[in-house]
Amino acid sequence: MLLLIGLIWILWPAESSAQSVSKLSSEARASMITILPGEDVYTEFGHSALRIADPRTGVNRLYNYGTFDFNEPFFVLKFTYGRLDYMLSTGEYASALSFYKRMGRPVIEQHLNLTAEQTQRLFRFLEINARPENRTYRYDFLFDNCSTRVRDALVRSLGPIIQFTGKPSPGKSFRRLLDPYVADRRLLDVGFDIGLGSPADRIASPREVMFLPEYLFEAFEHARIAAADGPEPLVVRTDTVYWRDNYDAREATFPWPLLATWLLFGLVAAVTVREVRSLARGRDRADAKAPWDAVLFGMTGIVGLLLCFLWFISEHQVTNYNWNLAWAWPTHLVLAVALARGRTAEWLRPYALATAVATGLLSTGWFFWPQGLHEAILPIALILTTRSAFLVHRLTTRSGMRVPKPETTADVETAPTA
Numbered sequence: 001m002l003l004l005i006g007l008i009w010i011l012w013p014a015e016s017s018a019q020s021v022s023k024l025s026s027e028a029r030a031s032m033i034t035i036l037p038g039e040d041v042y043t044e045f046g047h048s049a050l051r052i053a054d055p056r057t058g059v060n061r062l063y064n065y066g067t068f069d070f071n072e073p074f075f076v077l078k079f080t081y082g083r084l085d086y087m088l089s090t091g092e093y094a095s096a097l098s099f100y101k102r103m104g105r106p107v108i109e110q111h112l113n114l115t116a117e118q119t120q121r122l123f124r125f126l127e128i129n130a131r132p133e134n135r136t137y138r139y140d141f142l143f144d145n146c147s148t149r150v151r152d153a154l155v156r157s158l159g160p161i162i163q164f165t166g167k168p169s170p171g172k173s174f175r176r177l178l179d180p181y182v183a184d185r186r187l188l189d190v191g192f193d194i195g196l197g198s199p200a201d202r203i204a205s206p207r208e209v210m211f212l213p214e215y216l217f218e219a220f221e222h223a224r225i226a227a228a229d230g231p232e233p234l235v236v237r238t239d240t241v242y243w244r245d246n247y248d249a250r251e252a253t254f255p256w257p258l259l260a261t262w263l264l265f266g267l268v269a270a271v272t273v274r275e276v277r278s279l280a281r282g283r284d285r286a287d288a289k290a291p292w293d294a295v296l297f298g299m300t301g302i303v304g305l306l307l308c309f310l311w312f313i314s315e316h317q318v319t320n321y322n323w324n325l326a327w328a329w330p331t332h333l334v335l336a337v338a339l340a341r342g343r344t345a346e347w348l349r350p351y352a353l354a355t356a357v358a359t360g361l362l363s364t365g366w367f368f369w370p371q372g373l374h375e376a377i378l379p380i381a382l383i384l385t386t387r388s389a390f391l392v393h394r395l396t397t398r399s400g401m402r403v404p405k406p407e408t409t410a411d412v413e414t415a416p417t418a
Helices: 007-011 075-081 093-103 116-129 148-159 174-182 186-195 213-222 256-280 290-313 333-339 348-364 374-398
Strands: 030-036 047-054 061-067 085-092 109-112 136-138 237-240
Touching: 007 061, 007 333, 030 116, 030 148, 030 213, 047 075, 047 093, 047 116, 047 213, 061 075, 061 093, 061 148, 085 093, 093 109, 093 237, 109 213, 116 148, 148 213, 148 374, 174 213, 186 256, 186 374, 213 237, 290 333, 290 374, 348 374
Parallel strands: none
Antiparallel strands: 030 047, 030 109, 047 061, 061 085, 085 136, 109 237
């Protein structure tokens, strides 16, 4: 889940306890540690880990599935492509707690209602899973991350005695589940909505919402474990290990991208009206270069290429079937080159007409399409509609103008001679 927290964990050895322990005592306890979101971008979604503590053997380890090597070659490309590997690492709990305190991130511990034998089974599973040959896994932001691995470790080591009750069940799509976590990062919020395709608009099941640490925390609070006298709560006690005064990591900020794009649309609309009037007075050249339009369509084309990469090439499933391609056409790059060079090829007018119609229709039903399209992008779509429609008008007007024929001598009336 964390994007950079692994840098800290990589500095710790995988086997960091003072001695190798394979058998815990009857006093050993297991708990889940939830670290709430922090102020840095890479801490936006929080973190989950498992703790095994045994005062008699001296074991006090934190098992973290959120480790990665940021120095791995082509890290960003692998993350974008969907082939980034994470790993399970172990570290001393006290050191980890000190680190989170320095970051000002609250830490909550849920003590699990496990017997000594069950704690031993979980401990053995984690130790085996942390071995170099076993600890690496293919990371998936929504379906296989540091939080889902914590849940799966408990289920795989203890079996069906762990019973999740279907709570929490927020009834929200993956997209809407992510929104509160980026309410303080407006540009990141826009980026998420552009990059995520229609699969992100599917309602997440109670099991799937556990990809977010805070929902995993709630799921553990409601979970049950089978016992001799019937099901019992999985969590016997919840402690706030560390809390920061006035903590609010996700205070929503002013939606400045929305304001900025609407102001930009207003400016473009005013400029377009002025250009239409100038064209009507015959002060426009059909072959004139359009640098600002070239920048507009060029940047849009680049966005379209990125979306095509995420859909058709990357291994991410949640970036498929992206409706943002209805306004971000990769072919706009070709149009941008033509506009920058002042070309008036025959294909320009039908292409601009198709752009104006398609983007205009998309804008009309912006809030009703199956995919959640970000409201700050609507003015961009309207700008594309406006400028492509003006291009159609400009090319049509110029091609329809007729140059007066020169007068011939036959057409000139001669004055009668005296």
